[in-house]
Amino acid sequence: MSENFTPDSSLQQQMETFEETCRTADLKLTHQRLEIYRELAKATDHPSAEMLHKRLQKTMPTLSLDTVYRTLTTFEQHHLVKKVQTVDSQARFEAQMVQHHHLICDSCKEIMDFHWNSFDSTPLPADIRQWGTIRNKNVTIHGTCQKCQALKKVKKRT
Amino acid sequence: MSENFTPDSSLQQQMETFEETCRTADLKLTHQRLEIYRELAKATDHPSAEMLHKRLQKTMPTLSLDTVYRTLTTFEQHHLVKKVQTVDSQARFEAQMVQHHHLICDSCKEIMDFHWNSFDSTPLPADIRQWGTIRNKNVTIHGTCQKCQALKKVKKRT
DNA sequence: CTAAATGCAAAATTTTTGCAGTCCC
DNA sequence: GGGACTGCAAAAATTTTGCATTTAG
Numbered sequence: 001m002s003e004n005f006t007p008d009s010s011l012q013q014q015m016e017t018f019e020e021t022c023r024t025a026d027l028k029l030t031h032q033r034l035e036i037y038r039e040l041a042k043a044t045d046h047p048s049a050e051m052l053h054k055r056l057q058k059t060m061p062t063l064s065l066d067t068v069y070r071t072l073t074t075f076e077q078h079h080l081v082k083k084v085q086t087v088d089s090q091a092r093f094e095a096q097m098v099q100h101h102h103l104i105c106d107s108c109k110e111i112m113d114f115h116w117n118s119f120d121s122t123p124l125p126a127d128i129r130q131w132g133t134i135r136n137k138n139v140t141i142h143g144t145c146q147k148c149q150a151l152k153k154v155k156k157r158t
Numbered sequence: 159m160s161e162n163f164t165p166d167s168s169l170q171q172q173m174e175t176f177e178e179t180c181r182t183a184d185l186k187l188t189h190q191r192l193e194i195y196r197e198l199a200k201a202t203d204h205p206s207a208e209m210l211h212k213r214l215q216k217t218m219p220t221l222s223l224d225t226v227y228r229t230l231t232t233f234e235q236h237h238l239v240k241k242v243q244t245v246d247s248q249a250r251f252e253a254q255m256v257q258h259h260h261l262i263c264d265s266c267k268e269i270m271d272f273h274w275n276s277f278d279s280t281p282l283p284a285d286i287r288q289w290g291t292i293r294n295k296n297v298t299i300h301g302t303c304q305k306c307q308a309l310k311k312v313k314k315r316t
Numbered sequence: 317c318t319a320a321a322t323g324c325a326a327a328a329t330t331t332t333t334g335c336a337g338t339c340c341c
Numbered sequence: 342g343g344g345a346c347t348g349c350a351a352a353a354a355t356t357t358t359g360c361a362t363t364t365a366g
Contacts, residue, residue: 027345028340028346029340029341030346030347031339032347049331062347062348063347064348064349066331066333066349067347067348069330070332070333070346070347084245085245086243087243089249089329089356090329090330091245091330103289103290106293112289115283119277119280122277124274125272125274125276127272128261128272128299131301131303131304132263132303132306133301133302133307134299134301135300135301136301137299138298139295140243140298141286142292142294143290143293143294144290144293145290146290147290148290185320186321186365186366187365188320188322189364190322191321207355207356220322221322222322222323223356224322224323224325225322227355227357228357228358231356232321248355249356
């Protein structure tokens, strides 16, 4: 499987880029913004606003859920984070901005990242190109991850 | 651009398949279910539950929104319709079950279908296959459609 | 006739907003 | 210091649920 996109060693660098982008965009570097971004950047599970809020409350007890929502919206507008496409009610987010794709387990709802360079460099069908301006193309794979498959087998036996 | 998936001529056939599936699955063929399915099958714009409800109220004034939600959920469970992945709050649906992909205009939120056979037959990267059982793989393209591009140009001039 | 489906109303869930106080630059 | 940001509370938006009634098979 593709390796983790944000090893600990690079988190620091990602934070610096974040701070730089904020300064350029005239976004104030508040404690809340820094911590929300850091929490999302180090997460690999594409958390929802609520999940982030829950995680951050341990260290920031007064952080409110609406600030998390507002902050994520602001980040999204400045292309610092992305909303992940799902069919579920709660929106989920990622700080990974490098081109990649998603594997979604329909059973446990886990979302995994993967790279697919040969796809990325494949041109689109000709008739699509006249639809408009293409910003990006992404693959989403749905299925059942190994963990959930194993669980199902256990259940069947009982 | 790819042609329409459900020309009028085939709607009748699609309804018959629908009815057959309902009978097999012991789903009662109520007036509401038939009309909700027909409305979705003939739509090409991937409507939300609310949009479907609004459209159907003209001919079925007593149809309630919660029935639309409940019915779509039931249909989805029986693989008669699909929820479309979006980043928006309202879920959107389609009755098109044949393998296809989506173009989404980030400006007007329009969702268009397209086919891409060469992609469909491309094998996945080897390291993905050990993730679990793959059910399907789909491409989503984000961008701005021609209509919205034209609008933007007009706005800039004023 | 009977279990399933619907409509109504009310609740639950997720996200957004107004406003007063707080904090970064 | 001033405008942007946050927390609180309340509202809005979307979806789900309980229950009495209706309906398909």
